[in-house]
Amino acid sequence: MHRLADISVIFLLLDVSAAFRDIFSYTLNNKEYVETVEQPWFRVHHYRHTKIPAEQKDQSPFGKHHPVPDRPQEEKPFWTELEKRTFHCTTRACVCEFFGGSNSSLALDQPPSKNTCRMRDGHLLKPAIRKEIRMMTDEERMSVEKALNEMKRDGTYNRLSRIHKYHGVHFGPAFTIWHREFLKRFELTVRKYLPYPHTLGIPYWDTSLDSYMPEPKDSIMFTSTFLGTTNEKGHVIAGPYANWTTMEGLPYITRKLGNDPEGEFLTPARIDWTIAQDDVNKVLAATLPLSTCESHSMDDRHLEYSHDYVHFFISGDMGASWSSSNDVIFIYHHSMVDHIFELWRQRAQNRTARERQYTESDERCFPAWHNGDSFMPFMAPLRNIDGLSNAYTDNMYEFEPRPTCDITKQDCGSKYLHCDVAHNIEPTCMSKIRLGGNCTGFEGSRVCYEAECVQGKCQQIAAPLPDIPKMDEKKQEMRKIKISPFTFSPKLTKDILNM
Numbered sequence: 001m002h003r004l005a006d007i008s009v010i011f012l013l014l015d016v017s018a019a020f021r022d023i024f025s026y027t028l029n030n031k032e033y034v035e036t037v038e039q040p041w042f043r044v045h046h047y048r049h050t051k052i053p054a055e056q057k058d059q060s061p062f063g064k065h066h067p068v069p070d071r072p073q074e075e076k077p078f079w080t081e082l083e084k085r086t087f088h089c090t091t092r093a094c095v096c097e098f099f100g101g102s103n104s105s106l107a108l109d110q111p112p113s114k115n116t117c118r119m120r121d122g123h124l125l126k127p128a129i130r131k132e133i134r135m136m137t138d139e140e141r142m143s144v145e146k147a148l149n150e151m152k153r154d155g156t157y158n159r160l161s162r163i164h165k166y167h168g169v170h171f172g173p174a175f176t177i178w179h180r181e182f183l184k185r186f187e188l189t190v191r192k193y194l195p196y197p198h199t200l201g202i203p204y205w206d207t208s209l210d211s212y213m214p215e216p217k218d219s220i221m222f223t224s225t226f227l228g229t230t231n232e233k234g235h236v237i238a239g240p241y242a243n244w245t246t247m248e249g250l251p252y253i254t255r256k257l258g259n260d261p262e263g264e265f266l267t268p269a270r271i272d273w274t275i276a277q278d279d280v281n282k283v284l285a286a287t288l289p290l291s292t293c294e295s296h297s298m299d300d301r302h303l304e305y306s307h308d309y310v311h312f313f314i315s316g317d318m319g320a321s322w323s324s325s326n327d328v329i330f331i332y333h334h335s336m337v338d339h340i341f342e343l344w345r346q347r348a349q350n351r352t353a354r355e356r357q358y359t360e361s362d363e364r365c366f367p368a369w370h371n372g373d374s375f376m377p378f379m380a381p382l383r384n385i386d387g388l389s390n391a392y393t394d395n396m397y398e399f400e401p402r403p404t405c406d407i408t409k410q411d412c413g414s415k416y417l418h419c420d421v422a423h424n425i426e427p428t429c430m431s432k433i434r435l436g437g438n439c440t441g442f443e444g445s446r447v448c449y450e451a452e453c454v455q456g457k458c459q460q461i462a463a464p465l466p467d468i469p470k471m472d473e474k475k476q477e478m479r480k481i482k483i484s485p486f487t488f489s490p491k492l493t494k495d496i497l498n499m
C-alpha cells in the first residue's frame, strides 16, 4: 500500500514569521508530524494561482482587457503628434526627430553604422544606460529625479501613466514586451528632460538586494535619499516624490509597505530560476489561463508573479494595475523586470530565436491581445512580436550589470550597498539598512547606513565613520585584509531565518 494512504490530513503551513522556511504538518496514524523545509524562493506564503473557470471567461480579468477606470475623467489625447510619429522607433536615427536632432536619413532600417542622430548641440544621441539606482552617483540620481519631477509638474508623467492605467497588458505572454515598449517610450521622454550630453536611462531597482534583510521596509530605499517616506496614512510626504499628484487627482501617492501578506521582493533564487529557463512558455507565460488550458504550468516563480509580489509589498497605489503607474516605483521596478527578461534572452536564445520565439496562440490559455501577431494595445503599429526585436537593446538602451561582490573585493561599488559575507555561501550585495532599522543578525557588520548595528538596531554612531577611502587607498587596504570583518555564525543564520 502507498505510504500516503495512511495520511488523514496534510496541510501546508508557512509560518509568516519564519522567512524562507516552509512547515508541513501531517497527521499519520493519529500522530502529528512536522516537516520543515528551508527554501530560497519565498519568504511569505502565496496562495496558489488557479485557473479561471472557462464559463467565467468574460467576467474575469482573462476576458476584460481594460481595468475599470475608478473615476472616468475628461480624456486628453494620450500621445502628442510628435510622439505618434516617433515613439514606435527602435533605432536612434528613427527617433531623432523626437529630440529635434538631425541625421542623414530617416529611413527606419538603418544599419548600425548609420544609426545616428546628431543633437542640436553637436553631440550624438547614444543608447541610454540603465543602472541599479544605488549604483548611480548622487548627482546622476538627482538629475533623474529632477527630470521626473518636471514631467510630473507639466502633466507629462500622468499623461503617459494613463496609458498603462487603461491599456497595460498583464496575465499572459505579452506582459513583458508591452511593458518593455511602454518603458522605452517613457525613457525617451525622461531623456528629453535630462540635460545633454548624457547617457542616463531610467534606473532599475533590484529589489532582491532588499529581500532578505530582517525588515525589507527598513531598507535605505525607503528614506528621503531614494523613494521617500510616508505618514501614518501611507501618503508619500518626504523625499524626491513627496506630494506627487495622482492620475485620480489626489495630492499625494500612497504606499502601505508590507501590509499585503502576499507581498515580497524579488529573491536572487527566483531571478536565477527565470534566467535558467529553456522553455519560452515559462518566461512568456500564460499566467491567468482558463480551466481549458492544458499546456501551461502555473509555477509561483514565474516572472510575472514575482513582479506582482513586489507590487503587493509596496501596496497602496502600486497594489492595483489601474493606479500603479502613479508611483515612480512602477518605473524602477519594471526596469528591473525588463532587465531580468533581457538576461534570460541573452542566456537562453541566439539572436534569431530572440526575435522569433513566442508563445503559440491558444484562446483556451490567453486572450487574443496576447497573440504574437496582435497589435500592442495602444501602441500600434507595433505588434506583440515586434517587442521581441533585438533593436531595443542594440540601439535604444542597455543595462549595467547588477551589483556583485566577492571575498577579495567586499565592496559592491556603492555607499548604499553592503557586501554580506555571513549569510550566504557566496558573498552577496544587499541594501544598507536605514537608521533605526532592524539589523538583527548583522551585528558587527557595516550593514547600517551611517549607523552601527547594535543589538539588532541601526543606531546613531558616536563618532562619524571614516571617509570611504579613495580607489587606490582602498586597493591597498584590501591587500591587508586577511579575514572577513564579519565572521560566519550558524546561530546568526538561524536567527535571521526565524525573524
Ligand SMILES: [Cu+2]
Pocket: 164, 168, 169, 170, 179, 321
Ligand atoms: Cu503593468
